[in-house]
Amino acid sequence: MSGDLEARLGVERDGFVLDLPIEIPAGRTVALLGPNGAGKSTAVASLAGLLPLDRGRVRLGERVLDEPAAGLFVPPEERNIGVVFQDYLLFPHMNVAANIAFGLGGRGLTRTEIDSRVASWAERLDISDLLNRRPADLSGGQAQRVALARALVTDPDLLLLDEPLAALDTSTRNRLRRALSDHLAGFDGPRLLITHDPTEAFLLADEIHLVENGRLTQSGTAEEIRLRPRTRYAADLVGSNLLEGQASRGTVRAGRGTLSVADSEAEGPVLLSIHPRAVALHLSRPEGSPRNAWASTVTRVEDHGDRVRVGLGEPLELVAEVTPAAVAELSLSPGSAVWVSIKATEIGLEPV
Amino acid sequence: MTAAERTRSNRRRPPITLVLPAVVGAALFVVPLVGLLVRAPWASLGEILTAGIVADALRLSAISSLAATAVSALIGVPLAWVLARTEFPGKSLLRGVVMLPLVLPPVVGGAALLFALGRRGFVGEPLERLTGFVMPFSMWGVILAATFVSMPFLVITVEGALSGLDPRYEGAAATLGAGRLTVFRRVTLPMIAPSLVSGLLLTWARALGEFGATVTFAGNLRGRTQTLPLAVFVALESDRDAAVAISLVMVAVSLAVLVLLRDRWRQVS
Structure with a gap:
């Protein structure tokens, strides 16, 4: 024992x-x-x-x-x-x-x-x-x-x-x-x-x-x-969005959403990593309609000096990192509606 | 020959200003050796080396140099370990004192031994009074003098190897349940083995060649304290053939040690 x-x-x-x-x-x-x-x-x-x-x-x-x-x-x-x-x-x-x-x-x-x-x-x-x-x-x-x-x-x-x-x-x-x-x-x-x-x-x-x-x-x-x-370190290293999902033919189901990924070979359980800086925020549906775009809600806003971390709720809990200027421009605060987009090439994928 | 070819062959030839002094430098070592070889009584070599005075010196040198090497291993390796792995006040000074025989004239070392361990020395006198044991002018004196001048070679080599050994290996062994002595025996010693062997060879070669400290502390008594180097010195006056024969033996041994060491070094690197 x-x-x-x-x-x-x-x-x-x-x-x-x-x-x-x-x-x-x-x-x-x-x-x-x-x-x-x-x-x-x-x-x-x-x-x-x-x-x-x-x-x-x-x-x-x-x-x-x-x-x-x-x-x-x-x-x-x-x-x-x-x-x-x-x-x-x-x-x-x-x-x-x-x-x-x-x-x-x-x-x-x-x-x-x-x-x-x-x-x-x-x-x-x-x-x-x-x-x-x-x-x-x-x-x-x-x-x-x-x-x-x-x-x-x-x-x-x-x-x-x-x-x-x-x-x-x-x-x-x-x-x-x-x-x-x-x-x-x-x-x-x-x-x-x-x-x-x-x-x-x-x-x-x-x-x-x-x-x-x-x-x-x-x-x-x-x-x-x-x-x-x-802490800043935690935000930098661990704060990277790591999500478990199921891959199938170039898409991954994670949370309650589905993401397009660049890797079309992967199948089965995967670990996704998305850097918070790769998560883009918009006031309305982004132009040119990137494949990964959806409407979400801001859950919290944390000021880290020259960067602000924005927590996002359903359908996919993510953290985005933007400049203080962008926060002001989009007038982000907890509860505000926002559009989220991520390029497929910014999504890291590892089989588990 | 075209200009280009001339330049190329010139570049390949090393500059004369370096080669000339190098040749002189090499000659400094080669010429005396040749001197020994041409003067050597090849025909009667076996006879001379087995005759009384030389045979005695050979036996005495073999015993005393091996004994000095063994004593050095027994006390020099722990000393090297202490110098490499512990901290205490006066450590640098102690290391300096241990290394002193490397640069000290051996005669001075012999004199120092005499003042300390001679019959009237501050250690020698009580030692004789209490046990009746007299160190100088005996075989024990020969071994002590040889150990004194040769052990620093072992200590310096082993200490260097211990300092270069990553102590985390010893830590790893400890986490696997090995006590400090087991760690030393099964991890530390085997890992510094190449340096240990080099150190022992150097120590033995130095002990074999010891002259100054021996003659000062142990004297030059045939059959008791007269080692090979001392025999050469005496024979130069009386029997040149014997002197040359003994010298050849010592050159052969020293050369063999150097060749062995070179192989060791290659293995390590």
Whole structure:
């Protein structure tokens, strides 16, 4: 029976302050999403025990792992936390089998038991034919699966994934993201995903924590953050309109509307991304009748200085980003009627 | 020859102002070696090297240089680890002191050892009073002198390798349940193995060639402290053939070490 994670991470280093509450129930995935330098990797290091806390507390299940005020610190080797590191950090002098078996040493297991556990995880992750290879001879995707096997074979109480897909090229990343999602579902402890990619957070996590400058600036589901970003960063990154839909012959049904898209090949469930700046607003039906145009209602208007974010209601909940001048010109305020248009080529589409 | 062809062949030829000094520079190393080779008593080489005085020196050099290398490995690798991975006040100064034998005249090193560990030295005197153990003018003195001058090569090589090793690998090993010693043994050491081997080879070669500190601290007693370099020095006065024969052995060993190191370096890069 796996326990939940409850932590308040307080770390101070070279003028940088991390002060981050994290709670993850067993069987759930939380994504820490933030720009580079936000303190995401520091959070991983402090949870793993590689960086002791200055303040706060880490509790995993029944065990308190770090609590400076109580003089308590459990070293990394006694925490039983599985970590998939950003560039995987496979031991270059060992083959794949030895890498996976590394964490099983010193646990009173026989050679046969170790071998069979390595073999069974290798099979689950489809890397059985790579066991004799050196890490240098693996592709990025293969290395990622080996790293995952190495972290999971010890049956950890918490799984930390530090940018597990960042080292891969785009097409591999899309393919492995789905596989990773399945593997995560098979792990019943709490899972923490570190990422700077909102799509990744949206697809892999149950809940997203936004981290900026060492602090939690917003948390909630992808939908909540998308519709109500609280900071400029959130608006820029997560505020991009991400919508689930069903594709069929060049159109996608999403919300209660249907959109034309440039990609006529896609079929089945897809994830649409539409940048708020690509959503154009008009007082009346736009001239030249672009295929994606419909009437909607403004739900809210948020002033972010040189840009204004406009929330749009039925039939398709979207966020548009316009200039303050446009807001004045269209006299936009909550409740006002507006026409919306989006060029088909501005709609990003990824199969899920 | 057309003008264009002339220009091309000229460009291919390196400038004489660089080649001439380079030839002189190379000659500086080649000529003495040739001197040894032409003077070598090839016919009686085997006989000389197995005769009394040379055989004694060979045995003593082999034992003392290998012992110095082993001692360096046992205490020099941990020292390198401490210098690379811990912070404490006076660390830079300590590193400087450890590296000192690299630039210090070995005779001065030998004298310093004598003042500290000699029979009237501040460590040597109580040591003799308490245990009866006398370090200088013994085989132990030879090993200590060789360790003193050669260990810095190991420390500097291993420390460099440890500093260049991404500490996150050790962190990854720790998250997999490995304690600090296991991490050192299974991750750190294997990952710096090429540098460790290079360092040990350099250390051994330096220990084998040690002269100044040895003669000052351990003396020149045939069969007890007279190593190969000391034997060469003595033989130059009495038996030139022996001096040349021993020198050839040392040149061969040193050259072999350099060739091995080159292969190592290529493997690493």
